[in-house]
Amino acid sequence: MNPRPLDFDDPDRLYTVTGGRSRVDDDALDLVTLVVAENDPAPGMQSEHVAILRLCRHEPVAVVELSSHLRLPVSVVKILLLDLRDTGHITVRHPTSATTVNHPADLETLKQVLVGLEAL
Amino acid sequence: MATRAGRAPIERAALERAFWTWMITAIVAGGALLGTLLAVDGQSRTLVAAGGGAAALLVSLAIGVAAYQAEYARTYRDRLAWVENEGDLLEHRLRELVDGPLPALIERLHAGAAPDETLAELRAVPDHLLGRLVRMVAEGVAASEHGAARARAELAALEDEVARLADTTLPALIDRIRRDRVSAASALADLPAPEHAALERLLREFAGNLAAGERTRASAMAACASAAARIQAQTTRMLAQLRELEDRYNEDEVFGDLLDLDHHVSQLGRLADSIALLSGGRSGRRWTKPIKLESVIRGAMGRIASYQRVQYHSTSTAAVVGFAAEGVMHALAELMDNAANFSPHGSAVHVYAEEEDAGVVVTIEDSGLGMRQRERERAERLVSETADLTSLPGTRLGLAVVGRLAGKHGLRVSFRPSSRGGIGVVVLIPRQLITHSATDATRTTLAESVRSAPRGVPAPAREPAGAMASAAAPGAPDTSYLPKRRRGATLTGTVEPPAAPAPPPRDPGARFAAFRQSASGRHRTTGDTASAHEPDQ
Numbered sequence: 001m002n003p004r005p006l007d008f009d010d011p012d013r014l015y016t017v018t019g020g021r022s023r024v025d026d027d028a029l030d031l032v033t034l035v036v037a038e039n040d041p042a043p044g045m046q047s048e049h050v051a052i053l054r055l056c057r058h059e060p061v062a063v064v065e066l067s068s069h070l071r072l073p074v075s076v077v078k079i080l081l082l083d084l085r086d087t088g089h090i091t092v093r094h095p096t097s098a099t100t101v102n103h104p105a106d107l108e109t110l111k112q113v114l115v116g117l118e119a120l
Numbered sequence: 121m122a123t124r125a126g127r128a129p130i131e132r133a134a135l136e137r138a139f140w141t142w143m144i145t146a147i148v149a150g151g152a153l154l155g156t157l158l159a160v161d162g163q164s165r166t167l168v169a170a171g172g173g174a175a176a177l178l179v180s181l182a183i184g185v186a187a188y189q190a191e192y193a194r195t196y197r198d199r200l201a202w203v204e205n206e207g208d209l210l211e212h213r214l215r216e217l218v219d220g221p222l223p224a225l226i227e228r229l230h231a232g233a234a235p236d237e238t239l240a241e242l243r244a245v246p247d248h249l250l251g252r253l254v255r256m257v258a259e260g261v262a263a264s265e266h267g268a269a270r271a272r273a274e275l276a277a278l279e280d281e282v283a284r285l286a287d288t289t290l291p292a293l294i295d296r297i298r299r300d301r302v303s304a305a306s307a308l309a310d311l312p313a314p315e316h317a318a319l320e321r322l323l324r325e326f327a328g329n330l331a332a333g334e335r336t337r338a339s340a341m342a343a344c345a346s347a348a349a350r351i352q353a354q355t356t357r358m359l360a361q362l363r364e365l366e367d368r369y370n371e372d373e374v375f376g377d378l379l380d381l382d383h384h385v386s387q388l389g390r391l392a393d394s395i396a397l398l399s400g401g402r403s404g405r406r407w408t409k410p411i412k413l414e415s416v417i418r419g420a421m422g423r424i425a426s427y428q429r430v431q432y433h434s435t436s437t438a439a440v441v442g443f444a445a446e447g448v449m450h451a452l453a454e455l456m457d458n459a460a461n462f463s464p465h466g467s468a469v470h471v472y473a474e475e476e477d478a479g480v481v482v483t484i485e486d487s488g489l490g491m492r493q494r495e496r497e498r499a500e501r502l503v504s505e506t507a508d509l510t511s512l513p514g515t516r517l518g519l520a521v522v523g524r525l526a527g528k529h530g531l532r533v534s535f536r537p538s539s540r541g542g543i544g545v546v547v548l549i550p551r552q553l554i555t556h557s558a559t560d561a562t563r564t565t566l567a568e569s570v571r572s573a574p575r576g577v578p579a580p581a582r583e584p585a586g587a588m589a590s591a592a593a594p595g596a597p598d599t600s601y602l603p604k605r606r607r608g609a610t611l612t613g614t615v616e617p618p619a620a621p622a623p624p625p626r627d628p629g630a631r632f633a634a635f636r637q638s639a640s641g642r643h644r645t646t647g648d649t650a651s652a653h654e655p656d657q
Contacts, residue, residue, distance in 0.1 A: 011419030014366055015379040020428045022376035043435040047414050073370030
C-alpha cells in the first residue's frame, strides 16, 4: 500500500457543521457585524457555538474575525451566528461608530445635527 | 482293496475244508458200502455195489459242497464283523478329532501360531490318513490366516497414512500455503510425503490447486486494494479541493452546490474505504492528532446519505486518538447508514455518546422495524468476525466492514432493541483509544497539532474542562492566523511542511487591523473579501 499523506485537518465537512444549510437569507449580518455573547455556553452545544460564545464573551467580535478564528468560511459562520441569535445566546450590532469617521455622508448628517442644535 | 485282496485265501480255505469233508464222507460211505456188499449175496451184489457206490458218491459230494458253502459264509460273516468294527473305530476317532482338538487347533492357527508347533502340541493322531488330513487342514488354515493378517496390516497402515494425511499433513500444508504464502512445491518439500503413491499424487494435486487458488485470491485482493487505494487518493484530493473552493466561494450561489458535491464525494470516499478495508488495504486518511468525539461523529455523519436525519447528543469532551479516529469514524458511518436506511424516511437517528469506565459508549438508535432475533444474531456474528472479500455474506458490505474495523481497533459492537422501536447499536470505544487532550480546532496551530499528537501514542490526558477553557479563552496566546496550506498538496506526495515556518505571534493590534481591514472590505467585491480574510493566500 502506498503510504498515505498525513491529514492535519479536522474531519468535519462544512455541511455537517451547518446541518446541510448553505445560505443565509437574513441580511442582519455582514462581515463587520459585531457579535456579543449574552451568556455562557451550555453543555451539549455544538463546539462551534461554544467557541463563538467564548470568543465573544468579553468584547464584541466581528463576524469576519470569528470566521478567521474558527477557520470557517464567513457564510458558515453566519449560519452558526443566526442559530445563536435565534436562541438568544448572542446579540449583534453594526459598528456604526467605527465607520462614520471617514464617511462623507456622515459629515452631512453631522452638519444637519449641528444646525438642528443651533436652532434649539 | 483289502477286501478284494483277501478274497482268494478265503476261497482257498473254504475249498480245503470242503475237500476234507468230502474225503471223510467218501471214506465213510465207501466203508458202509463194503460192509453192505459183504452182507448181501452174490447175485444182488453187483446191483448193490453199483447203486450203493453211486449213492455214496452223490452223498459225499453233496456234503462236500455244503461244507464249502458253510465255510465260505462263515468266513464272510467274520470279515463283515471286522469291517464294521473298523468303521466304528474310524468314525469314533474322527468324531473325537472334530469335537476335540481340531477347533482348538484352528483357533490357535487363527491366533497366529505356526502350524508345525501347533501340530506337535496336538496329541499324535494314530491314523495315518487322519494325520495327513489334519496337517493339510492346519497348513491351509495357517496360510489363509497369514494372508489375512498381511492384508489387515496393509489396511491398517493405509488407514494410518490416510489419517495422518487428513489430521496433520493437510492442515499443515493449508497453513503453509495460506498463511506463509509459500509455493506448493516448497510446502510439500517441508512435509513428510505419504508412502502410498496414490496418496502422494492426491496430496500433490491438492497442494497445486490450493496454491493456485490462493494466488488467484491474493492477486484479486491486491488488485481490489490497489484500485481502491487510487479511488481513495482521488477522493481525498477532491475533498481537499472542494474545501478550498468552499472557502473561496462561500458567499456565492455555487456554495450550496459545492457542499452537495462535497457530500457525494465523501460518500464515495467511504465506499472506497470499505472496499480497501475488505480487500486488505488501509483507510484513506490518517489523522495526526486526537479527534474530538464530536468531530468523529460529524465526520461519520458526513459520509452517509441522510446525515441530516442524524441527531447527536453528547456533552463529552473526550477525543479519539489519531491513529484510530479514521477507523472509528468509518465504523460509526456504516452503522449510522444502516440505521438511516432501515428506518422510516423522515425519522431521526439519534446518536448518544457517554463516557464510561471502559471507554466511550456511542449508541445509535433508530425507530425502524428493528431486527428479528435471527437477524440480530447474524449481525452480531458479522461484526465480531473479520471477514474479507472472499467470505462476504452478500452484497451488503456495511457490517462486514464494521467487523473488520472492530477487530482492528478493539471496538465492541452489540445490538439491542431500542426504546424508540428500532435497533440500538452500542459501540464501545475502548479506553486506550480515548484521550482528553484534544486541542480545540479553532485555537490550534498546525505546528501545535503535529507536536501534541505523535501518531499512535495517546497524548497525556488533561483535565477536560480546563483544556477546553484554556484553549478557547479569548485572551489566549494568539494563534488566530490562518494556518494555510494548499489542500491538494496533501496528496501530491510532496512533503507538506508540517511545522513549517511558525507564524509570528500576532500582537494585540493585529486583531484590530484585521477588523479594520474587513470593515473597509465591506465595500469591496466578494473576491477581495475572501482574500482579505485569508491573508496568507
